[in-house]
Amino acid sequence: MALEDVCGFKEKLFSTLEDTTTSVHDYCNLEWKGQETSEKIPHHFFMPHFSQTNFSISRTPSPFGPRDRSVTVRRPFPLSHGTTTLGFIFQGGVIAAADTRASAGGLVACPAVHKITPIHSHLVVTSSGSGADCMLWERILIREIRLYQLRHRRRLSIRGTAKLLSFMLHPFKGTNVCVALTLCGWDKEDGGPGCAKNSEDTSCKTDDSPSGVISSATHSLSPNCGPQLIYVCSDGARLQGEVFSVGSGSPYAYSVLDGSLSWDLSKKEAISLAREAVFRATHRDAYSGNNVDLFLVTAQGWSQRRREDLKEEYYRDMERKAQKQQSGTTQVMTCKK
């Protein structure tokens, strides 16, 4: 599998490492080879290898690196969530927005990164923290959700997805894995107790095409139905809420969101609020910038707005202020002390 090559894990790598008495997860056969425990773990999680001498995770080297010793990869610079991502819930669904700058220390490593990734047709996830870790964990999450769907013939709820992700990340707590994801999705629970009334209101499309039509029917916010917003972090935090903003630019975005956010926003207002929040954050935060990505998740699925360069927005904002200033100078003439 391509993911296996990305991770660099082959079965024989485990046997060359020092401690073979600890339980080892055989990646290829997806079976738990625990020697102490006889109970079976129902979900096959990817578990790292713990050395028994000291409780520090040593990364297994890539297939191209040295195989006979475990090397701890040192960070070249202190990690911080150099980004601005946000998500909020309103009557029309869930909005997820993010900037597109990937920074490495003081360098803009890539000005056009995708920080919002669709997991399935009704779930997108915004990522913050280490770009590599986020990309990997998004792929793992996509795979696990798809496997669940194939095995159990129903889609895992957003809360279940968040729990799954949190438990997958838990073994890496205390290591250098730095992942902060916000799951923004829409639960479609057909036949659930809170949704019996709504299953005919929201259109029961079985094909999961990402169309951007908002259903104008009212919906209720029961726990397993409707829009959901959950923040999952590699520290172990798992929080459900109505508005989240993650990253170094998050304080700037929070105050813009807090100012205007309400349940009754129209779709246009919500989109422009999200854009404005990311724009203000990119203006003040050095580690956020370039473009803004915007996703809207509704009962029909996710839809993506065209990526917008914030440089033009900055010049438009300057023009607007200059125009206001010109109209304001007539007032100044009259009320000058």
Add this chain to the structure above:
Amino acid sequence: MLTPQVLLRADMAWKSLLTSSSLPTSLPFASSQPVPLPFPMSHGTTTLAFLFQGGVLAAADTRSSCSGLVACPASQKILPIHSHLVGTTSGTSADCALWKRILSRELRLYQLRHGRRLSTSGAAKLLSHMLHPFKGTELCVAATLCGWDGGELFYVCSDGTRLQGKLFSVGSGSPYAYSILDQGVQWGLTVAEATSIAREAVFRATYRDAYSGNCVDIYHITSKGWTRRSVDRDVWASLLKLLPPRPDSATSSR
């Protein structure tokens, strides 16, 4: 080693201003043991100041925090220095209060000696040079000097920064305030509009930042001097209407 005496000899222009007796006698290098700080210092506050056509507006919250404890919910973070100069303070309250008093005294001495008031940029430079010997110690002062002599705004910090600008916000709540200010501040605001923007910016910061809170102090500086335009009610009581409305509880069952 940079002692104030060395600074004096180097800068002849300030010789008349700074005499060795007017500076604090206990210099950082002369003391034997530095006092260890009980907790890591951070600028747990929200202060802001901006220029507009009606003068300078300075606003701040009133919470003094002491690593998790609200030491004083009604502290004054905007301290008048003289009738046309006001300084917002951030950092260590004790240090800020002391240096504000030193600055007021030095400016008054200058006024008496030279028959005219020192400009805002001169006051900023004076403060910055007085703070310089303490660079590298645990002194923590970040002040925004808002004055009316053409309406100038300077940010002076104990690590040596001295910046002139049109808009500053200092403290742990400053990112939250910056967004609101960037959205709303422009030159042509009326006084009422500017006051409400400043109040909203501090309110947003107090909403999200744990170290900012309680009331909002607002000072307006014009050619006639400074006036205090704050309402002494707690920020929650007076600004509750600015909170986003909750979704209808009948339809939500979270």
